[in-house]
Amino acid sequence: MAKHHITATVNGDPVEFLCEPQETLLDALRDQLHLTGTKEGCSTGDCGACSVTVDDRLVCSCLMLGVEAEGKSIRTIEGMAQGDELHPLQQKFLEHAALQCGICTPGFLVAAKALLDKQPDPSETEVRYWLAGNLCRCTGYDKIVRAVLDAAAELRGA
Amino acid sequence: MQEKVKDGPSSEFQVVGTRPVRPDGADKVTGRAKFGADFSLPGQLVGKVLRSPYPHARIKSIDASAALKLPGVKAVVCRDDFLEQSSEFIPAGEMMINYRDVVRNVMAREKALYEGHAVAAVAATSAVIAKEALRLIKVDYEILPHVIDVVEAMQPDAPLLHEDMFTAGIEPTPKTASNVAKRLEIGHGDIAAGFKQADMVIEREFTTKPVHQGYIEPHACVASVSEDGQADVWVSTQGHWVVRAHCARLLGWDIGKVRVTAAEIGGGFGGKTVVYLEPIALALSKKARRPVKMVMTREEVFKASGPTSGAHVRVKIGAKKDGRIVAAEADLKYQAGAFAGSPVQPGAMCAYAPYDIENVKVVGYDVVTNRPKVAAYRAPGGPISEFAVESVLDEIAAKLGIDPIDMRLKNAAKQGTKAAYGPKFGPIGMVETLEAAKTHAHWRTPLGKHQGRGVASGFWFNIGGETSVSLSLNEDGTLSLTAGTPDIGGLRASLCMMAAEELGVPLDKIRVQIGDTGQLGYNFLTGGSRSTFSSGMATVEAARDVMKEACKRAAKLWELPDDAVEYSNGGVRPAGPNAGKHAPMTLKEIAGIAGKTGGPIVGYARINAAGAAPSLATHIADVEVDPETGKVSVIRYTAIQDAGRAIHPSYVEGQYQGGVAQGIGWALNEEYIYGDDGRLQNPGFLDYRVPVASDLPMIDTVIIEVPNPRHPYGVRGVGETPIVPPMAAIANAVANATGVRFTDLPMSPPRVLKALDEARAKGTAKL
Numbered sequence: 001m002a003k004h005h006i007t008a009t010v011n012g013d014p015v016e017f018l019c020e021p022q023e024t025l026l027d028a029l030r031d032q033l034h035l036t037g038t039k040e041g042c043s044t045g046d047c048g049a050c051s052v053t054v055d056d057r058l059v060c061s062c063l064m065l066g067v068e069a070e071g072k073s074i075r076t077i078e079g080m081a082q083g084d085e086l087h088p089l090q091q092k093f094l095e096h097a098a099l100q101c102g103i104c105t106p107g108f109l110v111a112a113k114a115l116l117d118k119q120p121d122p123s124e125t126e127v128r129y130w131l132a133g134n135l136c137r138c139t140g141y142d143k144i145v146r147a148v149l150d151a152a153a154e155l156r157g158a
Numbered sequence: 159m160q161e162k163v164k165d166g167p168s169s170e171f172q173v174v175g176t177r178p179v180r181p182d183g184a185d186k187v188t189g190r191a192k193f194g195a196d197f198s199l200p201g202q203l204v205g206k207v208l209r210s211p212y213p214h215a216r217i218k219s220i221d222a223s224a225a226l227k228l229p230g231v232k233a234v235v236c237r238d239d240f241l242e243q244s245s246e247f248i249p250a251g252e253m254m255i256n257y258r259d260v261v262r263n264v265m266a267r268e269k270a271l272y273e274g275h276a277v278a279a280v281a282a283t284s285a286v287i288a289k290e291a292l293r294l295i296k297v298d299y300e301i302l303p304h305v306i307d308v309v310e311a312m313q314p315d316a317p318l319l320h321e322d323m324f325t326a327g328i329e330p331t332p333k334t335a336s337n338v339a340k341r342l343e344i345g346h347g348d349i350a351a352g353f354k355q356a357d358m359v360i361e362r363e364f365t366t367k368p369v370h371q372g373y374i375e376p377h378a379c380v381a382s383v384s385e386d387g388q389a390d391v392w393v394s395t396q397g398h399w400v401v402r403a404h405c406a407r408l409l410g411w412d413i414g415k416v417r418v419t420a421a422e423i424g425g426g427f428g429g430k431t432v433v434y435l436e437p438i439a440l441a442l443s444k445k446a447r448r449p450v451k452m453v454m455t456r457e458e459v460f461k462a463s464g465p466t467s468g469a470h471v472r473v474k475i476g477a478k479k480d481g482r483i484v485a486a487e488a489d490l491k492y493q494a495g496a497f498a499g500s501p502v503q504p505g506a507m508c509a510y511a512p513y514d515i516e517n518v519k520v521v522g523y524d525v526v527t528n529r530p531k532v533a534a535y536r537a538p539g540g541p542i543s544e545f546a547v548e549s550v551l552d553e554i555a556a557k558l559g560i561d562p563i564d565m566r567l568k569n570a571a572k573q574g575t576k577a578a579y580g581p582k583f584g585p586i587g588m589v590e591t592l593e594a595a596k597t598h599a600h601w602r603t604p605l606g607k608h609q610g611r612g613v614a615s616g617f618w619f620n621i622g623g624e625t626s627v628s629l630s631l632n633e634d635g636t637l638s639l640t641a642g643t644p645d646i647g648g649l650r651a652s653l654c655m656m657a658a659e660e661l662g663v664p665l666d667k668i669r670v671q672i673g674d675t676g677q678l679g680y681n682f683l684t685g686g687s688r689s690t691f692s693s694g695m696a697t698v699e700a701a702r703d704v705m706k707e708a709c710k711r712a713a714k715l716w717e718l719p720d721d722a723v724e725y726s727n728g729g730v731r732p733a734g735p736n737a738g739k740h741a742p743m744t745l746k747e748i749a750g751i752a753g754k755t756g757g758p759i760v761g762y763a764r765i766n767a768a769g770a771a772p773s774l775a776t777h778i779a780d781v782e783v784d785p786e787t788g789k790v791s792v793i794r795y796t797a798i799q800d801a802g803r804a805i806h807p808s809y810v811e812g813q814y815q816g817g818v819a820q821g822i823g824w825a826l827n828e829e830y831i832y833g834d835d836g837r838l839q840n841p842g843f844l845d846y847r848v849p850v851a852s853d854l855p856m857i858d859t860v861i862i863e864v865p866n867p868r869h870p871y872g873v874r875g876v877g878e879t880p881i882v883p884p885m886a887a888i889a890n891a892v893a894n895a896t897g898v899r900f901t902d903l904p905m906s907p908p909r910v911l912k913a914l915d916e917a918r919a920k921g922t923a924k925l
Contacts, residue, residue: 104374
């Protein structure tokens with residue numbers, strides 16, 4: 001099967017890659033672009049470990065084909081920190097010990113950023129429902145929710 | 159942050175008890191950390207497994223010739239590629255393993271014993287080709303009748319999984335084969351005499367379903383075998399020395415030829431203590447002479463790894479009017495899956511462990527069924543038996559009109575109590591957790607409509623075991639710490655903190671790594687809540703080794719006897735009569751003279767960590783039950799547990815909260831659902847419903863510290879106990895809210911609604 005040539009933007013950088021027609025965006029990111037920060041937990045869109053944004057929309061990259069990335073702007077966990085500066089969400093996840101094993105963390109961070117970009121002052125309930133598509137088996141979500149609320153407050157300058 | 163850690167002994171420390179950012183943190187929030195599936199080698203092949211579609215079938219033949227002809231296919235392996243193993247049970251942490259069965263679980267031999275059982279595997283140049291090759295492998299199956307349920311499997315006419323299984327633990331050994339691998343019994347006293355003294359006896363039967371560990375990262379590894387037989391494996395595992403031993407044994411290779419590197423591990427909870435893909439990847443790599451990468455799908459994880467046992471449990475408890483328990487009995491029937499080795503033994507030992515009871519008898523049965531072989535899952539066996547016991551205790555307390563915490567206090571095990579499973583307890587925190595529960599604001603918070611409150615306690619042993627750690631003093635005075643127990647939830651932070659505390663150096667001067675199997679002596683796996691305890695103990699010993707050596711080097715320089723120099727405040731100084739004779743030297747200065755005073759300074763500890771101590775917990779759960787749908791929501795939760803000492807309190811709280819969340823899933827939603835065809839109907843996260851953020855409240859925690867006298871910092875393992883109390887705490891809360899006692903897990907909406915409707919018809923429901 002012939003591979004498709006895809007041109008896209010990933011974390012602000014222009015990228016080109018070849019991918020098979022049935023290959024998911026997740027596989028293209030991990031296997032073609034070697035961006036392994038985006039994780040595969042289920043490949044059925046149930047766990048959120050593969051969360052990325054495509055043109056600022058939060059998606060499970062396991063549910064999207066690589067070929068659909070043509071011309072799109074994709075953001076992954078690798079693009080969240082700016083130079084030496086961790087994003088406030090990343091910093092708060094560390095301060096609150098909001099990760100144990102860390103496999104779900106990239107997905108949570110990407111999803112949480114997508115939330116705060118839309119809603120800078122979410123309630124605890126809003127955070128819990130927004131992040132309901134991201135599974136964490138280690139933390140019980142308590143420290144994750146606190147970290148997101150704290151990062152939101154910091155970003156608002158509160 | 160949440161409850162303040164109980165002040166006291168911790169305040170004597172500079173580092174221990176604080177909450178620094180973990181050393182592996184930046185890598186984990188930026189996507190840099192390499193987990194099992196993130197590692198690749200040049201030229202690697204993709205390995206895939208062909209799995210049995212039948213729950214029970216004899217494998218008459220396997221023909222891979224067509225698959226091997228497919229361009230891009232480089233190797234196929236099946237049962238013929240793994241050595242036959244003799245039957246011999248050997249301890250594997252909290253569980254026992256038998257290599258005769260391990261080799262058959264890795265790759266089916268005579269029979270496929272569950273849907274998803276590996277039958278063959280291929281390595282090919284792409285995943286597409288590998289999948290196509292699987293389709294070309296012809297397996298001739300003779301389909302056999304299967305059995306899924308534990309009680310049915312114990313019937314005399316049940317389909318037999320193993321024609322040579324004769325129940326162990328019964329004298330004389332039965333002459334007919336059965337699915338009961340073992341009968342065991344523990345206890346003390348005179349159970350009949352005990353029940354005669356009782357004013358109230360309650361006997362109930364319970365069932366629990368198999369639940370999966372549910373780690374978010376599927377099993378993954380890369381194996382590479384060179385032409386001279388030297389092999390490397392990179393793998394997500396809880397114990398890479400254990401992986402090395404299993405692989406070498408199954409393939410008949412020297413242990414020393416195999417090097418295993420532990421990747422970052424995306425959750426394990428006991429499920430990554432055994433091998434599935436690793437020996438297959440090695441066998442494929444040996445045949446293909448190329449590296450082979452294998453990653454399970456989520457469906458494979460559900461069908462072919464883990465879970466823990468489902469069970470049938472009978473509990474009978476007799477008590478005096480004042481709440482004193484005089485006799486306690488239990489029968490435990492645990493599913494082992496396709497091969498012997500359920501956690502019924504620890505389940506039996508835990509059942510009544512939190513209590514001081516004169517007459518106890520627990521009988522356990524280890525039963526094979528046509529399901530995936532169970533693996534350890536957080537406090538393996540304990541949550542099942544303790545769910546039943548804590549439920550009956552609650553019912554007795556309610557019927558006697560005694561506060562359930564007082565009932566437990568009256569019977570609580572203390573230092574000196576002889577446990578029904580044998581030993582006398584040292585200092586333990588059962589009473590302290592109960593007293594903390596009683597005084598906690600949660601216990602007095604008013605409940606609303608359709609709400610109920612439950613309390614339950616829990617026990618786990620914790621283990622120690624073989625452990626090695628090295629600590630190098632670098633040329634500039636910084637330190638490199640190498641441990642061998644994979645870090646699943648903040649271990650590196652805790653080890654660094656203990657080393658910094660001992661050495662009196664800033665935390666950021668120590669870099670900690672998890673070494674591969676070539677870098678240290680043997681390390682048993684991360685499990686049994688042993689890593690902070692055992693690797694912590696070894697780290698302290700290694701640090702003291704560095705400190706002692708630093709004193710020696712200064713003594714040499716100062717021309718003093720070794721014992722005339724002491725270590726203090728991150729450096730050395732002359733002591734005793736020589737005090738003040740030389741200016742103190744910092745560790746950095748000692749590092750600078752290492753070369754000319756004898757060479758590199760390396761602290762090393764190789765221990766079999768003894769003195770692990772149990773951790774006890776008491777949990778309070780509030781639930782709200784929807785009378786129309788039967789949905790149970792946990793609205794308030796407090797986990798109180800004895801940590802011995804919390805090295806990094808945030809990660810101790812995290813263990814409590816994570817265990818509670820898994821327990822809530824076990825209580826309310828999670829279950830393996832099988833069709834009559836013996837096939838799993840919910841092998842995905844959509845239908846196997848683990849708790850999500852919107853399902854849970856904040857989980858309050860209280861860390862009790864009753865130091866373990868056998869650990870230099872008082873550490874007890876904390877990881878496993880938190881999953882023990884939730885099922886009973888929630889069932890007790892549901893009973894409190896509805897007037898209906900649930901003895902079958904999970905308490906999922908359809909089941910709760912049905913029971914509520916029945917109770918309403920009888921007029922016994924409270925809502």
